[in-house]
Amino acid sequence: MEAKIILNNEEDTKKLAKKFAKSKFKNMIVCLDGDLGSGKTFFSKSFAKEIGINEAVTSPTFTIIKEYEGKTPFYHIDVYRLNGDVEGIGLEEYFDKGGIVFIEWSSMIKNFLPKERIEIDIKRISETKRELTITSYGDKYDRLLGEVL
Numbered sequence: 001m002e003a004k005i006i007l008n009n010e011e012d013t014k015k016l017a018k019k020f021a022k023s024k025f026k027n028m029i030v031c032l033d034g035d036l037g038s039g040k041t042f043f044s045k046s047f048a049k050e051i052g053i054n055e056a057v058t059s060p061t062f063t064i065i066k067e068y069e070g071k072t073p074f075y076h077i078d079v080y081r082l083n084g085d086v087e088g089i090g091l092e093e094y095f096d097k098g099g100i101v102f103i104e105w106s107s108m109i110k111n112f113l114p115k116e117r118i119e120i121d122i123k124r125i126s127e128t129k130r131e132l133t134i135t136s137y138g139d140k141y142d143r144l145l146g147e148v149l
């Protein structure tokens with residue numbers, strides 16, 4: 001399934017993150033794409049807060065993978081600096097660890113992504129306005145998309 005959503009400001013983005021948090025499930029994979037500064041990390045941080053991650057969530061650009069403990073563990077991944085060279089970093093092990101996985105710049109590693117996932121492509125329309133194209137793959141993610149719209 002595919003849907004487009006307009007977010008007028010940061011508040012809208014936080015509300016969407018809250019909906020994702022409400023519908024979360026184990027091993028949920030959320031792929032984020034969009035230009036530098038479009039809001040991938042902002043959305044990830046908003047989501048982490050909603051699922052009760054107390055630790056400050058920062059951009060994982062330089063660390064590639066950051067793990068946050070919580071009732072539901074949160075794995076925040078940013079593959080930008082890998083330049084597609086994802087082999088050997090053990091990415092797959094995060095996909096069935098029982099936590100929730102967010103991957104920024106996921107399109108750079110398309111062949112390594114699980115078949116079932118949700119993808120959010122963020123387009124910057126203005127300083128605060130964003131257009132999201134959300135695509136779901138698989139029943140669970142189709143349901144998730146239906147719930148967050």
Ligand SMILES: Nc1ncnc2c1ncn2[C@@H]1O[C@H](COP(=O)(O)OP(=O)(O)OP(=O)(O)O)[C@@H](O)[C@H]1O
Nearest residue numbers: 007009010013035036037038039040041042127128
């Ligand atoms: N509606 C909005 N949704 C998300 N972020 C917004 C919105 N309006 C303004 N912003 C601002 O846009 C910026 C988004 O930065 P962020 O680090 O999240 O981008 P990014 O996509 O992760 O970039 P990078 O590719 O460098 O990792 C933040 O400064 C945030 O405050």
Ligand SMILES: [Mg+2]
Nearest residue numbers: 040041059104
């Ligand atoms: Mg980022």
